[in-house]
Amino acid sequence: xxxxxxxxxxxxxxxxxxxxxxxxxxxxxxxxxxxxxxxxxxxxxxxxxxxxxxxxxxxxxxxxxxxxxxxxxxxxxxxxxxxxxxxxxxxxxxxxxxxxxxxxxxxxxxxxxxxxxxxxxxxxxxxxxxxxxxxxxxxxxxxxxxxxxxxxxxxxxxxxxxxxxxxxxxxxxxxxxxxxxxxxxxxxxxxxxxxxxxxxxxxxxxxxxxxxxxxxxxxxxxxxxxxxxxxxxxxxxxxxxxxxxxxxxxxxxxxxxxxxxxxxxxxxxxxxxxxxxxxxxxxxxxxxxxxxxxxxxxxxxxxxxxxxxxxxxxxxxxxxxxxxxxxxxxxxxxxxxxxxxxxxxxxxxx
Numbered sequence: 478x479x480x481x482x483x484x485x486x487x488x489x490x491x492x493x494x495x496x497x498x499x500x501x502x503x504x505x506x507x508x509x510x511x512x513x514x515x516x517x518x519x520x521x522x523x524x525x526x527x528x529x530x531x532x533x534x535x536x537x538x539x540x541x542x543x544x545x546x547x548x549x550x551x552x553x554x555x556x557x558x559x560x561x562x563x564x565x566x567x568x569x570x571x572x573x574x575x576x577x578x579x580x581x582x583x584x585x586x587x588x589x590x591x592x593x594x595x596x597x598x599x600x601x602x603x604x605x606x607x608x609x610x611x612x613x614x615x616x617x618x619x620x621x622x623x624x625x626x627x628x629x630x631x632x633x634x635x636x637x638x639x640x641x642x643x644x645x646x647x648x649x650x651x652x653x654x655x656x657x658x659x660x661x662x663x664x665x666x667x668x669x670x671x672x673x674x675x676x677x678x679x680x681x682x683x684x685x686x687x688x689x690x691x692x693x694x695x696x697x698x699x700x701x702x703x704x705x706x707x708x709x710x711x712x713x714x715x716x717x718x719x720x721x722x723x724x725x726x727x728x729x730x731x732x733x734x735x736x737x738x739x740x741x742x743x744x745x746x747x748x749x750x751x752x753x754x755x756x757x758x759x760x761x762x763x764x765x766x767x768x769x770x771x772x773x774x775x776x777x778x779x780x781x782x783x784x785x786x787x788x789x790x791x792x793x794x795x796x797x798x799x800x801x802x803x804x805x806x807x808x809x810x811x812x813x814x815x816x817x818x819x820x821x822x823x824x825x826x827x
Contacts, residue, residue: 480507482528489513496521505529505551513537520544527554529574536560543567550577552598559583571618572596580604585632590616599623599647607632614638621645624670629653634681639663641688646673653677659684660713662703667693672730674713677757680736682715697721702731709746720744727754729776737761745770752776752799755783762808763788770794775802777822784808793817798825 479502485491487510494514498521505528508514514532517540524544529551532538539560547567552574555561564584568591575598578584587610590597594616601623602608608630613619619640624647627633634656639646641663648670651657655676676682685703687696695706698721703713710726716736720727726749734757742765743750755761756778762785766772773796780786782805793815800822803809812826
């Protein structure tokens with residue numbers, strides 16, 4: 478029925494295991510340190526629980542056959558099992574623990590997350606760099622995607638859909654998921670951690686949509702952006718974004734290293750461009766500010782390394798330009814200031 482905590486811990490010369498047909502619980506660290514285990518591990522249909530650190534750094538394991546009845550995968554259960562190339566998540570799975578598959582860098586599957594799933598703990602799939610796709614759409618019981626859950630999963634392509642039940646995406650959850658092509662925000666998302674969706678570069682992200690039922694964020698006018706509804710602040714954009722005329726602020730890192738090419742229009746209603754908003758948009762040549770613009774503040778490094786920026790912007794309402802705002806804009810021939818100018822930060826135009 479069960480194998481207890483630490484039962485075979487550090488049996489370093491153990492090369493294979495055969496688990497009985499009635500096994501239900503695999504305790505914490507049961508096979509931790511058994512780094513010579515090789516091949517595919519077949520878990521019995523009766524298994525419900527895999528405890529913490531069970532196969533931590535067992536790099537010779539080439540596959541795992543997880544049964545549909547499995548409910549819990551514990552903390553670091555398969556961390557750095559770099560030999561695993563295939564993974565299917567069980568249909569009754571409820572809990573994926575902290576760093577459960579951290580560093581499993583050779584898993585190449587399309588992961589489908591089941592409706593029963595309630596928890597994806599922090600760093601669960603961090604550095605799974607060859608994951609090809611993730612389907613979160615069916616995970617209707619999931620409320621929180623924790624910190625760094627898919628950090629540096631560079632291979633994830635296609636659409637990522639944040640389920641309607643999710644209220645929180647924590648810090649760096651999808652950080653450096655550079656190949657994502659489209660992002661959909663569900664109906665309940667209200668809290669987003671720092672750099673939750675920050676990818677570098679963003680040239681592959683071409684579409685952003687928000688559920689019409691979400692009271693906190695929207696993608697009004699089919700703008701291909703994520704806008705904080707209450708403040709009219711553009712939180713996340715992409716290379717195909719058209720900023721709506723109702724937007725009054727462009728948030729921090731909103732377009733960092735985005736694949737914008739040529740001209741990009743900033744509406745007259747925009748009062749603030751936040752820190753690093755267009756940092757590294759090196760192919761953007763014009764920001765198309767009209768002479769009636771109301772732009773008052775430009776944040777630190779807002780246009781840093783926009784190397785192709787050739788426009789002479791007219792900033793009649795500008796009050797402050799922060800440190801390094803136009804640093805590295807080598808092609809920009811000049812700038813016009815209005816009478817409201819108060820401060821220019823160091824290295825603003827270096």
